[in-house]
Amino acid sequence: MIGLALASVSANSAISNWWWLQVIITVSYYAIPTMLVYAIYKGRDIPFQWMFLVFGAFFVTCGTTHVIETWYVWFPESLVSEFMKAITAFVAGSSVLLLLTLMPFALALPSPAKLEAANLALENEIVERRKAEAALAELAEVLEEQVKTRTAKLSRANAFLSKEVLERKKAKKALQESEAQLREKATQLEQALQQLQETQAQLVHTEKLSALGELTAGIAHEISNPINFINANIAYAHNYVEDLLRLVKLYGKYYPNPVEEIQEEIETVELEFLKEDLPQLLSSMKVGTDRICAIVSSMRNFSRLDKDGMSFASIHEGIDSTLLILQHRLKANGKSPAIQLIKEYGNLPLVECYAGQLNQVFMNIISNAIDVLRESSTSPVLNSQRSCPSIQISTEVAEGDRAVIRIFDNGPGMTEEVKNKIFNHFFTTKPAGKGTGLGLSISNQIVREKHCGCLECLSRLGEGTEFVISLPIRQQKSETSRLVEMQEAV
Secondary structure (H helix, E strand, O other), rough: HHHHHHHHHHHOOHHHHHHHHHHHHHHHHHHHHHHHHHHHHHHOOOOOHHHHHHHHHHHHHHHHHHHHHHHHHHOOOOOOOHHHHHHHHHHHHHHHHHHHHHHHHHHHHOHHHHHHHHHHHHHHHHHHHHHHHHHHHHHEEEEEEEEHHHHHHHHHHHHHHHHHHHHHHHHHHHHHHHHHHHHHHHHHHHHHHHHHHHHHHHHHHHHHHHHHHHHHHHHHHHHHHHHHHHEEEEEEHHHHHHHHHHOOOOHHOOOOOOHHHHHHHHHHHOHHHHHHHHHHHHHHHHHHHHHHHHHHHHHHHHHHOOOOOEEEEHHHHHHHHHHHHHHHHHHHHEEOOOOOEEOOOOOOEEEOOOHHHHHHHHHHHHHHHHOOOHHHHOHHHHHHHHOOEEEEEEEEEOOOOEEEEEEEEEEOOOOOOHHHHOOOOOOOOOOOOOOOOOOOHHHHHHHHHHHHOEEEEEOOOOOOOOEEEEEEEEOHHHHHHHHHHHHHHH
């Protein structure tokens, strides 16, 4: 509008020399929106920025209109002026409408006094916050100092505790090592005590057997001389009796009618019965003395002391001697039937061994078999499963240089658990007072350690039991010397 007025004045007054004034007006029109845009660019948080842009557009259109009006003065017939007037009118109307809508918001803006009061309140709040921050910083420093002090104390306490824990760990480790050593020593002492008890029991058992062997040998020696005397004289007595009976027969032939006193004596002594019974009596005495001589010989063979070390002996003689001693236990006894003995001897050569100790092994195994058969004879179930209790003994040569002895009984057999423990010291399945649990243990030791052999038990429940003894026929020289040293040490 200002430009239009100035343009009218200029035109009406026809003052063409005021061109510099037109330039200043035009520059002003375009400088105002330029500064508005710059202000919006620098102050991006200014409210109602779009309104500043509208004002800038209005000033640009006004300036453009002024330029066109000036041009119209020089060139009156141009339509550009009318077009720009229309644009200017549209922009002006739009600005008025926008100002009407913006007016409530503009009126709602706080006054400078309120802004000053708000600014003062903000400054006071900033001061308070700074004081609070200073107090917080001071408290933080105090707290940090306390934390440092507490941390130092905790570090010292932690170091002390770590040292104490380390010492306790060392003490615990030492205690564990000491406890392990004590346990090991206790185990060693327990094993030594068990070995001592086993050795003591074996020594007692060996001493008893040795004393029994010496006693048996002494008894056999003492019985041998008189029984041999009796046995030898029985033959002469038999001959003498036959001569006397022959003489009595001749006397009766040539003197059939003796005197009355002789006839009475003949009837008193029962001469006919005497002539028949006396030879039988002498024959039975001969059988008895032969039996006693065989028993004495078996006792001597069984009770060998083996003081001179190993010697070549007959295994069959040792078994027969053992069976002869145990023969009374094989016979029927009350409700127990007789035990059948089956011998299947092979062609065994003489075996280098301790004959007396092997006889002890045979005695232990066969005696146990007899005990089992006697105990099982009272069971009707087992009796129904077998025809007759029996013990079978067989021998053979195996691998060319080993003598094998098998002793089998058709008893009830044994479980796997019992079979695994049967050679342990003091293990027995017999009632208390009837077994020491040393027989098979000592037998195993005699076979394995003294003869470098093998003693094996084969048994299944309900199928009987078999002991297999395997011995080298000839002992190796190194093994023989070692066994002699062990025997001497014992």
